[in-house]
Amino acid sequence: MPRCGYDHFKTSKERKGVSMFCAWGCRWSSSVVLFLLHVLLTLSPLHAIPTTFSVRVVGVIDGDTITVLLDGKEEKVRLYGIDCPEDGQAFGRRAKQFTSDKTFGRDVVIKPRDKDPYGRIVAEVFLSDNTLLNEALISAGLAWWYQRYAPRGENLRDLERQARKEKIAIWSQPDPVPPWEYRQNQVEARSNKKLKRRSIGGGR
Template sequence: MMHVLFVLGVLQTAAVHADFSGEVVGVLEGDLIEVRHRQQAERIRLNGIDCPEKGQPFGTGAKQAVIALVFGKKVTLKIHGLDKYGRTIADVILPEGTNVSRQLVKDGWCWWYRKYAPHDSILETLEREAKNAKMGLWADAAPIPPWDFRRNRRGQAPEWIEMDSAPVEVMP
């Protein structure tokens, strides 16, 4: 009996994480959409990217870019798992084959999220090219990554500050 329950659990987990296609019925943020799946809207976190937050420069532009790319279209999702909030993480592929995350990075609407896609050399290259061309948010002299924006909003130090580094001694 235990073997049957284990097998059912494995099959259920596999079904939850199986690739699927559906219509995009909502765009909540630049990196968060809703796709109709089994007659319900399922929240999908775009894999490998982090877009500016609401209230952050370029946040509205990133959301509008995603609306233009995906809203009302049938997309295919290549599932990577769930994030800490229980949302599905996926590569979102348009009918003609465009990877939405890659397109957004290429157009300068978001950052390559190194923390969660550290070995994605395609996103790395696309970000570097967008930055060099000053596309989208890279037109800003000093764009603030969303992970630092969120930390600052919570009153925490940005990630680029090394909290465990030795203090610098100033000589009079």
């Protein structure tokens, strides 16, 4: 018996009548959750997406990006509304360790908000005690409020202000560089390096 729950018919005529059904029931059943998530994120307005998913965290890429197991497939999840320092920045590794300590090997609940250009699910991530990881990172002084992508994140803004006031972690530095500026500086530095090499090599 196939996974669709129905017997396949023996004659070609009968097979033709159910082939489309079985294409969904047999070949794609393991991807139903991912398909529905894609539809929700691409076709529905954000305020109309009530869906949450309980998933297991199987990897931590950096402070604001984790890898989860969703319907048997690994998916990258980018934390909504925040931006943690990069690995090459002060407190970048500490932010990653914070997220790892809270999530790695554990079940969390994700509430999708969007999908980014890299195909990652952008989401709020709730820990087992219902703590919102996005907010916890900002309160710990290990993330900026990413106003560009969460302009209405008043709570994130207020938590950042409090962390700044108390000079926690990144805010203990005299002039911390936001990660989006750091990334842009890295891109420009690599571009300048390429131009310099071409100049030395005679444009070859």
